[in-house]
Each structure stands twice: as structure tokens, then as C-alpha cells.
Amino acid sequence: MPLEIKKVGVIGAGQMGNGIAHVCALAGYDVFIHDADPDRIRSGLATINGNMAKQVSKGTVTEEARQVALARIGMAERTEDLADCDLVIESATEKEEVKRKIFTGLCQVLRPDALLASNTSSISITRLAAATDRPERFIGIHFMNPVPLMELVELVRGIATDDDTFESSKQFVTRLHKTYAVAEDFPAFIVNRILLPMINEAIYTLYEGVGSVDSIDRAMKLGANHPMGPLQLADFIGLDTCLAVMQVLHEGLADSKYRPCPLLVKYVEAGWLGRKTQRGFYDYRGEKPVPTR
Numbered sequence: 204m205p206l207e208i209k210k211v212g213v214i215g216a217g218q219m220g221n222g223i224a225h226v227c228a229l230a231g232y233d234v235f236i237h238d239a240d241p242d243r244i245r246s247g248l249a250t251i252n253g254n255m256a257k258q259v260s261k262g263t264v265t266e267e268a269r270q271v272a273l274a275r276i277g278m279a280e281r282t283e284d285l286a287d288c289d290l291v292i293e294s295a296t297e298k299e300e301v302k303r304k305i306f307t308g309l310c311q312v313l314r315p316d317a318l319l320a321s322n323t324s325s326i327s328i329t330r331l332a333a334a335t336d337r338p339e340r341f342i343g344i345h346f347m348n349p350v351p352l353m354e355l356v357e358l359v360r361g362i363a364t365d366d367d368t369f370e371s372s373k374q375f376v377t378r379l380h381k382t383y384a385v386a387e388d389f390p391a392f393i394v395n396r397i398l399l400p401m402i403n404e405a406i407y408t409l410y411e412g413v414g415s416v417d418s419i420d421r422a423m424k425l426g427a428n429h430p431m432g433p434l435q436l437a438d439f440i441g442l443d444t445c446l447a448v449m450q451v452l453h454e455g456l457a458d459s460k461y462r463p464c465p466l467l468v469k470y471v472e473a474g475w476l477g478r479k480t481q482r483g484f485y486d487y488r489g490e491k492p493v494p495t496r
């Protein structure tokens with residue numbers, strides 16, 4: 204029988220974790236957010252509050268629904284505080300060793316029937332599941348950024364994911380008013396297998412001097428009708444995450460066409476990770492973004 208999900212835990216209070224908590228609370232789930240740094244949980248809650256206020260001002264959410272949803276979100280300062288969750292979604296930094304450690308720790312505190320999910324952008328669900336005591340109750344639930352606005356969620360079954368877990372996940376995603384696409388467990392799944400090489404190619408285009416930041420983004424926005432230019436989107440996703448996905452594609456598929464652009468590596472080494480650090484292909488510290496090249 205598929206497990207009925209009522210209480211959801213979210214690990215990682217960054218841009219994705221807070222977006223996931225946001226949509227879960229609005230859909231009527233009780234949510235607990237955990238992060239390695241409790242200040243991050245507090246700033247995540249403040250972001251959720253602000254994003255829901257935007258939705259109220261646009262008329263897509265009522266003030267009453269916002270108040271009810273905010274009251275459903277709690278802070279979990281320790282992973283033990285997630286003990287009675289039915290589903291825990293891990294959305295921490297895109298590093299396999301970080302995620303494996305989180306899952307190993309979680310298994311010690313969760314009920315044996317609780318479901319585990321990862322919001323990873325690229326890492327093998329089968330490998331992450333193997334770090335747990337319940338690979339059959341482990342699944343990839345991959346949200347898109349910004350979570351409150353994007354309709355798609357990828358569902359990725361590992362080799363051992365059982366039918367009940369898959370069914371519970373489908374019901375969960377549907378209750379969030381999202382649409383799912385099922386992807387096989389190959390590096391970066393569907394969206395990022397296609398999107399990230401395009402972004403990496405845009406960075407090569409900049410690296411080789413074919414165009415400036417401004418012309419590359421303008422070309423793709425006005426010439427291909429993309430809502431954001433590829434460099435603007437890279438900054439939005441986070442350049443550390445973009446690099447991590449390219450590395451998983453490069454290592455996992457062993458094809459030189461996935462080689463991360465050296466300029467992307469340089470930005471990440473500089474700590475210029477995009478919007479989250481105020482600098483990437485654009486500098487966000489002033490009134491409006493200014494290209495850094």
C-alpha cells in the first residue's frame with residue numbers, strides 16, 4: 204500500500220529547500236526544515252514569507268492561505284526533530300559525499316516505513332539509495348527552480364525503488380499541483396542532460412570571445428525566446444551547481460562533449476557562484492545586474 208504522506212521534512216534551507224517547503228505548506232502538508240546552519244533555516248523562513256507575500260500581492264494566494272501555510276512550517280534544528288516525518292526530501296549542496304552522509308544519519312532517526320527522496324540535479328539515485336537502509340523506499344523527486352513558479356517535477360526511480368514509493372511520490376507531486384515527468388536514472392536525468400550542456404556551451408561561447416555576456420543572453424532571449432539568457436540562468440541556478448552537474452555528466456557518460464568550460468571552473472574557484480553570492484556572470488551588488496565580462 205502506498206504510504207499516505209502528512210508530514211514532510213526538508214534538508215537544506217537554500218533556494219531549493221525553501222521553495223520545496225513553501226509549496227508543501229501551501230498544499231496542506233506539515234513541514235519541518237533542517238539545515239547544517241540554523242541561521243540558514245531562519246533566512247529560509249524569511250524568504251518563504253517574502254515569496255508568499257509576493258503571491259498574495261499578485262492574487263495567486265490569499266492572505267489567509269499564506270498565514271495557514273506559514274504556521275505549518277517548523278524549524279528542525281537537529282535531524283532527530285524529523286523523526287516522525289513520513290517523507291524527507293534532501294536538498295543540500297550538490298555533492299555526493301554530503302548527501303550520502305545526510306542519508307546515513309537520517310536512517311538512524313526515521314521510522315522504518317518513512318520515505319526518502321533526493322532533489323539532486325544529477326547524482327545517481329541508485330547510488331544514493333545504496334547509502335540507506337531502505338533503497339526500495341528511496342526516490343528522486345527533482346523540483347525546478349523557482350519551485351513555486353515551475354510546473355515540472357522529475358520523478359526518478361532507482362534500481363530498487365518499489366511501486367508503492369513511486370505511487371506515493373506521484374500522489375505527493377500531484378497534490379502540490381505540479382506535473383511529473385518520469386526519467387530513468389542516468390546522469391542528470393532529462394532536464395539537466397539537455398539544459399546544462401546548453402549553458403556550458405554558452406560559457407564556452409563567452410570564453411572563446413564569440414560574444415559578451417550581454418550579447419549571448421540577448422541573443423538567446425530574443426533569438427530563441429528563452430525567458431532568461433543562459434548566463435543569467437546559470438547565475439540563477441548557482442555556478443557551483445552547474446559545475447557539479449557538468450562533472451557528473453562528464454564522469455558518468457565519459458564523453459568529452461560534457462567537459463566543463465574552464466571559465467566556469469574559474470568562476471567557481473573564485474567563489475563567484477552567481478546570485479547567491481552576489482557575483483557570477485553578473486554583479487548583483489548594485490541597483491541592477493552588471494555583466495562581469
Ligand SMILES: CC(=O)CC(=O)SCCNC(=O)CCNC(=O)[C@H](O)C(C)(C)COP(=O)(O)OP(=O)(O)OC[C@H]1O[C@@H](n2cnc3c(N)ncnc32)[C@H](O)[C@@H]1OP(=O)(O)O
Binds near residue numbers: 350395444
Ligand atoms: C538545475 C536544476 O536541477 C533544474 C532547474 O531548476 S533548471 C532551471 C529551470 N528554471 C528555468 O529555466 C527558469 C527560467 N526562467 C523563467 O521561466 C522565468 O524567468 C521565471 C518563471 C523565473 C520568472 O518569470 P518572469 O516572467 O520573469 O516573471 P513574472 O512571471 O513576471 O513574475 C514572476 C513573479 O514571481 C515572483 N517570484 C520569483 N520567484 C518566486 C518565488 N520563488 N516564489 C514566489 N514568487 C516568485 C517574481 O518576483 C515575480 O513577481 P513580480 O513581478 O511581482 O516581481
Ligand SMILES: NC(=O)C1=CN([C@@H]2O[C@H](COP(=O)(O)OP(=O)(O)OC[C@H]3O[C@@H](n4cnc5c(N)ncnc54)[C@H](OP(=O)(O)O)[C@@H]3O)[C@@H](O)[C@H]2O)C=CC1
Binds near residue numbers: 215348440
Ligand atoms: N539551484 C537550482 O536551480 C536547482 C538545484 N537543485 C538541487 O537542489 C540541491 C540544493 O541546491 P540549492 O538549493 O540551489 O543550493 P544552495 O546552495 O542554495 O543550498 C544548499 C543548502 O544546503 C546546506 N547544506 C550543505 N550541507 C548540508 C548538510 N550536511 N546538512 C544540511 N544542510 C546542508 C547549505 O548550507 P551551507 O551554505 O551552510 O553549506 C545550504 O543552505 C542540490 O542538490 C541541487 O543540485 C535541484 C533543482 C534546481
